[in-house]
Amino acid sequence: MDNVVKLLFNDGEKLIEAISVSSVFDGGQFWFTEELTFPNDKGGEVDEEPYWTKTEINRLNLKWTDGKFFPNVEELDFDQEIN
Numbered sequence: 001m002d003n004v005v006k007l008l009f010n011d012g013e014k015l016i017e018a019i020s021v022s023s024v025f026d027g028g029q030f031w032f033t034e035e036l037t038f039p040n041d042k043g044g045e046v047d048e049e050p051y052w053t054k055t056e057i058n059r060l061n062l063k064w065t066d067g068k069f070f071p072n073v074e075e076l077d078f079d080q081e082i083n
Helices: none
Strands: 002-010 015-026 030-033 063-065 068-070
Touching: none
Parallel strands: none
Antiparallel strands: 002 015, 015 030, 063 068
């Protein structure tokens, strides 16, 4: 599922597309979303410098075998591929 939201400003004569943000979902395997937070919004802040934040979410399906979870998350290196 793809979703695009466009933010329009009125300059007094016409509407101007200021920015567009996207959300993309693909069957739970891939997820990407952008969102805008303005200074007066909850969680917004007044900051003169723009900044970038990137968040990564990893999901791991665990199996309960012989009274414990497999794989053991305490032994995992989350930077490696898990087979």
